[in-house]
Amino acid sequence: MQSLKRKEEMTRRKKVLICSAAGDNSPVSKMLCETGSETVIAGIQKKSAESTVDIAYLYIPQGWISTVKPLIDLAEQAGIIVKTGEDSPVCRDTTALVSSLEGRLIRPSYLPDGKLYIEDAEVEDCIGIEEAVNCAEGETGKKYFFVSGAVTNAGFIRAAYGTSIEDIIAIAGGIRDGAKIKAALIGGDSGVYIRADQFENMRLEQWDDIFSGSIELIDESCCIVDILRQKTHAYRQYSCGKCPLCREGSHQFQSMINDMANGKGKTADLALIPDMARAIKLGAFCKFGRNMARHIQSALMVFTEEIEDHVKRKKCPAGICKAYLNFAILPDKCSGCGDCMDVCNEDAIEGKTGYIHMIRDDDCIKCGKCMEICKEQAIITVGSVKPRVPKRLVKVGQFA
Numbered sequence: 316m317q318s319l320k321r322k323e324e325m326t327r328r329k330k331v332l333i334c335s336a337a338g339d340n341s342p343v344s345k346m347l348c349e350t351g352s353e354t355v356i357a358g359i360q361k362k363s364a365e366s367t368v369d370i371a372y373l374y375i376p377q378g379w380i381s382t383v384k385p386l387i388d389l390a391e392q393a394g395i396i397v398k399t400g401e402d403s404p405v406c407r408d409t410t411a412l413v414s415s416l417e418g419r420l421i422r423p424s425y426l427p428d429g430k431l432y433i434e435d436a437e438v439e440d441c442i443g444i445e446e447a448v449n450c451a452e453g454e455t456g457k458k459y460f461f462v463s464g465a466v467t468n469a470g471f472i473r474a475a476y477g478t479s480i481e482d483i484i485a486i487a488g489g490i491r492d493g494a495k496i497k498a499a500l501i502g503g504d505s506g507v508y509i510r511a512d513q514f515e516n517m518r519l520e521q522w523d524d525i526f527s528g529s530i531e532l533i534d535e536s537c538c539i540v541d542i543l544r545q546k547t548h549a550y551r552q553y554s555c556g557k558c559p560l561c562r563e564g565s566h567q568f569q570s571m572i573n574d575m576a577n578g579k580g581k582t583a584d585l586a587l588i589p590d591m592a593r594a595i596k597l598g599a600f601c602k603f604g605r606n607m608a609r610h611i612q613s614a615l616m617v618f619t620e621e622i623e624d625h626v627k628r629k630k631c632p633a634g635i636c637k638a639y640l641n642f643a644i645l646p647d648k649c650s651g652c653g654d655c656m657d658v659c660n661e662d663a664i665e666g667k668t669g670y671i672h673m674i675r676d677d678d679c680i681k682c683g684k685c686m687e688i689c690k691e692q693a694i695i696t697v698g699s700v701k702p703r704v705p706k707r708l709v710k711v712g713q714f715a
């Protein structure tokens with residue numbers, strides 16, 4: 316009987332727990348890896364014992380190695396297998412994470428029998444860094460946040476479930492002086508936007524499933540098209556290409572958003588983007604594609620007017636997208652020194668010493684060199700509203 320039990324034990328597949336720090340580019344995970352290595356290891360050990368697994372893995376993004384060395388050393392001493400790899404958001408899918416752990420291309424896969432294996436052992440559980448920390452501390456009611464953007468004290472806080480966005484901002488010292496908040500981006504690169512008038516009623520547990528522990532306050536100095544331009548560029552790079560909806564969709568999103576930022580946005584795209592997002596949300600193979608679509612949908616919903624400003628009214632209210640900007644010289648500030656003319660390679664500035672200088676919009680390529688050199692800070696960028704400027708050369712101090 317005893318030998319039968321032993322034989323069963325020998326033939327039983329080993330079970331594995333994976334603790335992954337990758338997948339959401341999360342400042343919280345990085346901070347915990349850098350400052351709480353003992354707690355992270357204790358959490359992995361406790362979770363491994365609870366799940367009765369035989370092997371524990373710790374997956375660390377390659378770029379963190381130098382700053383999380385103590386964690387890696389402790390893990391190895393504790394018999395935890397440390398693997399490093401790309402910090403791709405596709406790794407939020409456990410099958411993709413395992414492909415990276417095994418040194419293969421990061422790509423999710425279908426599991427016919429619902430079981431996932433790594434090097435012949437069965438994956439029993441997969442947790443994040445914060446989950447390991449909470450397990451070690453026996454904490455179930457709180458979450459870490461990295462609060463950034465237009466707040467007074469950007470940084471990490473830990474707040475209880477049930478805390479509203481408004482209260483989290485208050486803990487972070489409140490809104491930065493003079494900032495007019497448009498929305499908050501909750502959940503990092505693949506998160507969703509919440510309008511400022513919803514902060515009071517939006518509580519942590521309502522957005523936990525999208526939450527990587529990041530809240531970024533977006534004020535009027537930020538342009539949503541510029542933000543989407545950066546995000547869609549990253550989406551396109553990260554899409555693993557397995558399914559056409561996400562592969563082609565990320566490409567199309569990037570191209571349409573770039574057009575908007577460059578003053579070439581089409582009205583038809585305003586209808587096409589939400590249609591595409593709906594289709595991708597329904598049909599993408601993994602969460603990465605679905606989250607990408609959700610992010611775009613939420614931007615369109617929260618920033619409808621600002622996006623339409625770029626496409627229909629050809630203006631960038633935040634003054635970020637260069638295509639909608641012009642450079643102008645303020646007549647009451649210009650000293651007529653001529654420095655701007657000297658640096659302008661396009662000969663787009665007209666003037667002579669002692670006269671108020673003028674920029675010819677048609678020749679200006681918006682390089683900004685003149686603005687950098689002007690000691691009087693007389694050169695500004697303007698959107699649709701332009702200051703009154705002379706139409707011909709006028710001596711300094713004589714323009715009324």
Ligand code: SF4
Nearest residue numbers: 555557558561601604
């Ligand atoms: S949704 Fe995107 S990342 Fe996920 S499998 Fe499809 S192509 Fe790859």
Ligand code: SF4
Nearest residue numbers: 649650652653655689
């Ligand atoms: S705009 Fe500035 S740099 Fe140009 S002439 Fe006037 S003061 Fe000089």
Ligand code: SF4
Nearest residue numbers: 659679680682683685
């Ligand atoms: S922005 Fe560049 S091109 Fe335009 S006027 Fe200034 S220096 Fe010349």
